[in-house]
Amino acid sequence: MxxxxxxxxxxxxxxxxxxxxxxxxxxxxxxxxxxxxxxxxxxxxxxxxxxxxxxxxxxxxxxxxxxxxxxxxxxxxxxxxxxxxxxxxxxxxxxxxxxxxxxxxxxxxxxxxxxxxxxxxxxxxxxxxxxxxxxxxxxxxxxxxxxxxxxxxxxxxxxxxxxxxxxxxxxxxxxxxxxxxxxxxxxxxxxxxxxxxxxxxxAGRLDLPSVGLSLLAIIPFIYGVKAFARDGLSAAAVVTVLVGVIVGVLFVRRQRHLDDPLFDLGLLKIRVYRSVVLLGLLVGVMMSGTLLLINLQLQLVEGLSTRATGFWLVPGVIATFAAISVTPKLGSAFRPAYVMAAGLLVTAAGCVVLSQVPSTDGLTMIVIALILINAGLAPLVALGYNMILGAAPPEKAGSASALSEANGEFGLAAGIAILGSIGTAVYQSRLSLPAGLPADAAAAARENIATAMEAARQVGGSTADDLITSAREAFTSGLNVVGLIGAVLFTAFAVLTVHWLRQVPPTQDSEPEAKADTAEAAA
CATH class of the missing domain: 1.20.1250.20 (MFS general substrate transporter like domains)
Structure with missing residues (x-):
């Protein structure tokens, strides 16, 4: 009753x-x-x-x-x-x-x-x-x-x-x-x-040693991941990531023993909050790397300027606006987990389109893929943030929001490193160097498509044309592979969303489920 x-x-x-x-x-x-x-x-x-x-x-x-x-x-x-x-x-x-x-x-x-x-x-x-x-x-x-x-x-x-x-x-x-x-x-x-x-x-006092530990955990970790994305596996990248992980462990241990921790680990005991934060991290990893490759595809393969690239990204943003505008109504009519999962399946469909983009005249397919990808992510963003704020105690809303935002930074760095590396590996394996290419130009071309384009400008002639064609085809192959990976993973994320969050009822004027979940975590 x-x-x-x-x-x-x-x-x-x-x-x-x-x-x-x-x-x-x-x-x-x-x-x-x-x-x-x-x-x-x-x-x-x-x-x-x-x-x-x-x-x-x-x-x-x-x-x-x-x-x-x-x-x-x-x-x-x-x-x-x-x-x-x-x-x-x-x-x-x-x-x-x-x-x-x-x-x-x-x-x-x-x-x-x-x-x-x-x-x-x-x-x-x-x-x-x-x-x-x-x-x-x-x-x-x-x-x-x-x-x-x-x-x-x-x-x-x-x-x-x-x-x-x-x-x-x-x-x-x-x-x-x-x-x-x-x-x-x-x-x-x-x-x-x-x-x-x-x-x-x-609220208690701000624990300054915890502030220092958080900085020494987050900054070296992200620095190391970015170094890996930029320079590949190196001693500096490995050491800085390990430093970040070790200090992060020390940070967590300190929070467990403080009466007034910098970050209340009890938030992670709240099922809804924990699930949405983890989903946000997983999706962020996939999206940051995918969008990086799409931007490079538009500029280096399609030959668009930075400003033109920005304009061609606008249809995807419009799709985001449209999807976000109807998401609150969908979230009140259906269980949020199903709305979010359906969106992730739309994103997976966009990744399927991305896996079929050709190396020439692929602009239309890229725009279609972006529209599907962005529209599909809108329910996760809008409903996910609402769940985070609804599940967290009011006095912890700032901490709860901060972790979800920090999650985005981790996902950005990790996604660029992981998917960027996959794209580079595919590019290097598919690149076919034209005969007669000088050794230094060949070495530069093997690094990435940007250096290949620069090498082609220096070489000139028909050899340069062959190198540019090969580099564009190889890079597009990397984008296609990342698209396939995204299709599989976003489908898996949709399944996880239903599994983790199906108990959350449609959004009502009050939030008994969030309050109950919070009380359960406190107990």
């Missing part, structure tokens, strides 16, 4: 909350834009700042390292000092760091500015997600708010190259960093009146 009453139904959000969502969505969009816009500016800033190859690597990577390293700390800090307070502090620092990056006069200054951008950026994602859980108590409305938030995050990655290309056509390279300044000014002005404040009333 249903014993629920109107008192069990959380109050619906008002106009203030929906306007506040706009304030939260803009920094999220900007954070995603900032991740992708730098790569367009690299040729320009290299010449202006006289940056070495090592400095360029740090300019590109330091942002991600700091962002990933501080996510867990910032998520917990927001729960303790106030989520709105941390968001406003981080927004102000992000704006200052953006100005420093835009007007950097040396490579060292830009590296420092990018590091500060990463640290301040780590305050934005967990704070915005946690505040959404405070502002939208009604699960259906929270699902809609999360759909808006996740749409902005996804759209920013595609919008970055488009806006960046436009800015660089008219202004200097530093202008791409100035995009953040007006958004952060808006946040600082409107945030205090539109966003509520929330902190855990029983």
């Amino acid at each position: 249903d014993t629920s009453t109107d008192k069990d139904v959380p109050a619906r959000a008002g106009r203030r909350e929906w306007f506040g969502l706009v304030v939260l969505a803009l920094p999220t969009l900007l954070l995603s834009v900032d991740m992708s816009v730098l790569f367009l500016a690299v040729p320009h800033l290299t010449q202006d700042l006289q940056a070495s190859s090592t400095q360029l690597l740090w300019i590109a990577d330091i942002y991600g390292f700091m962002l990933a390293g501080f996510l867990v700390t910032m998520g917990t800090l927001g729960d303790r000092i106030g989520r709105r307070k941390l968001l406003l502090i981080g927004g102000g620092l992000f704006g200052i760091a953006s100005l420093l990056a835009a007007f950097s006069t040396s490579a060292e200054m830009l590296i420092a500015a990018r590091a500060l951008l990463g640290v301040s950026g780590a305050t934005l994602a967990p704070s915005t997600m946690a505040l959404i859980s405070n502002m939208f108590k009604n699960p259906k409305e929270r699902g809609t708010a999360i759909a808006v938030w996740s749409s902005c995050f996804m759209f920013g990655g595609v919008l970055g190259p488009v806006i960046g290309g436009f800015m660089l056509s008219w202004f200097w390279w530093g202008s791409v960093f100035l995009l953040a300044v007006p958004v952060m000014v808006l946040l600082l002005i409107a945030g205090p009146s539109l966003l509520p404040e929330y902190r855990d009333p029983d």
